[in-house]
Amino acid sequence: MEDNILEVKGLKQYFPIRGGVFQRTVGHVKAVDGVSFNIKRGETLGVVGESGCGKSTLGRSIMRLYKMTAGQVLFNGEDFSKLSKKELRKKRLEMQMVFQDPYSSLNPRMTVGQIIGEALTDHKMGNREEVRKKVKETMELCGLPQYYINRYPHEFSGGQRQRIGIARSLAVDPSFVICDEPVSALDVSIQAQIINLLSDLQKQKHLSYMFISHDLSVVEYISDRVAVMYLGNIVEMAPKEELYKNPLHPYTKALLSAIPIPDPKATRNRIILSGDLPSPANPPSGCKFRTRCPIACEKCAQSVPEYRNIGNNHYIACHLVGAQDASAESKPQTNENATL
Ligand code: SF4
Numbered sequence: 001m002e003d004n005i006l007e008v009k010g011l012k013q014y015f016p017i018r019g020g021v022f023q024r025t026v027g028h029v030k031a032v033d034g035v036s037f038n039i040k041r042g043e044t045l046g047v048v049g050e051s052g053c054g055k056s057t058l059g060r061s062i063m064r065l066y067k068m069t070a071g072q073v074l075f076n077g078e079d080f081s082k083l084s085k086k087e088l089r090k091k092r093l094e095m096q097m098v099f100q101d102p103y104s105s106l107n108p109r110m111t112v113g114q115i116i117g118e119a120l121t122d123h124k125m126g127n128r129e130e131v132r133k134k135v136k137e138t139m140e141l142c143g144l145p146q147y148y149i150n151r152y153p154h155e156f157s158g159g160q161r162q163r164i165g166i167a168r169s170l171a172v173d174p175s176f177v178i179c180d181e182p183v184s185a186l187d188v189s190i191q192a193q194i195i196n197l198l199s200d201l202q203k204q205k206h207l208s209y210m211f212i213s214h215d216l217s218v219v220e221y222i223s224d225r226v227a228v229m230y231l232g233n234i235v236e237m238a239p240k241e242e243l244y245k246n247p248l249h250p251y252t253k254a255l256l257s258a259i260p261i262p263d264p265k266a267t268r269n270r271i272i273l274s275g276d277l278p279s280p281a282n283p284p285s286g287c288k289f290r291t292r293c294p295i296a297c298e299k300c301a302q303s304v305p306e307y308r309n310i311g312n313n314h315y316i317a318c319h320l321v322g323a324q325d326a327s328a329e330s331k332p333q334t335n336e337n338a339t340l
Helices: 055-062 085-094 112-122 128-141 158-170 188-205 216-222 240-245 250-257 298-302
Strands: 004-019 024-040 044-048 070-075 095-098 176-180 208-213 225-230 233-239 307-309 315-317
Touching: 004 055, 004 208, 024 055, 024 070, 024 208, 024 233, 044 055, 044 216, 055 095, 055 176, 055 208, 085 095, 095 158, 112 128, 112 158, 128 158, 158 188, 188 208, 188 216, 208 216, 225 240, 225 250, 233 240, 233 250, 233 307
Parallel strands: 044 208, 044 225, 095 176, 176 208
Antiparallel strands: 004 024, 004 070, 225 233, 233 315, 307 315
């Protein structure tokens, strides 16, 4: 569909586990296991989930930083998964990524000007003066004074470094940006500045974002729609207002119950999730969430729940949601002190 800037269909990203004398493949880590969604032009899709759920791998697979195992990625209607290396290099200019760690993602030997202008120079997008002019314009856009152009990354704070990272991504005028935990390594006060900067840039440059984060408050602020991932699959996806007001999947409910309320008098019952995230190399049968789900039933171990639209653009993968007797059965255990 023309309206979509990105369509992901059945994306799988498996990594081989090698063992034995001959280092044969003895299994696979199923980091992303059949994920489908779309992102509209100008939209922000938030992707949330615990550490290890596959959200960052999903972003990197879309960028084709890994060779995907199966599935399709259509970018502006073009099959991104079938491009040659040369075509991919060119196309990647339209799809950029902002990384989590502003300390390790910038080359300490390069000046700010060289970092931001690197892709422009590599792709011969102008002569020296033109590149320098574009770098300065992008710096201004990202709230960096132009006189920083000859300084090195170690001279900057975390927030400023992330601004440099954002400027590097935007210098080539992309239409789609994958933001992989862009504020997780920053102080809370700086987080707000970077989120506001990303929002402003989106309006000015008509960008579409995929915003990956484990912080549901941040995702709520910036996203139009939110996808919740668990062990390589999207278990629930809905417009932001719908998901935060009416979460249906037990995992989403548990995640939302752990968001702190900024009122010392207010209380919230937290939902217990027992155990750790199972290994993606050996996920549970049926519903992958069943080993931690407070309302799991027999059927959950036997069959994989269908990922379906239950109305209002609200997608969910759970046997019990929508079933007549689900509400009677679904009484989650609660505990004030429980954590995820
Ligand atoms: Fe829980 Fe079963 Fe629904 Fe999975 S399918 S979330 S185990 S109730």
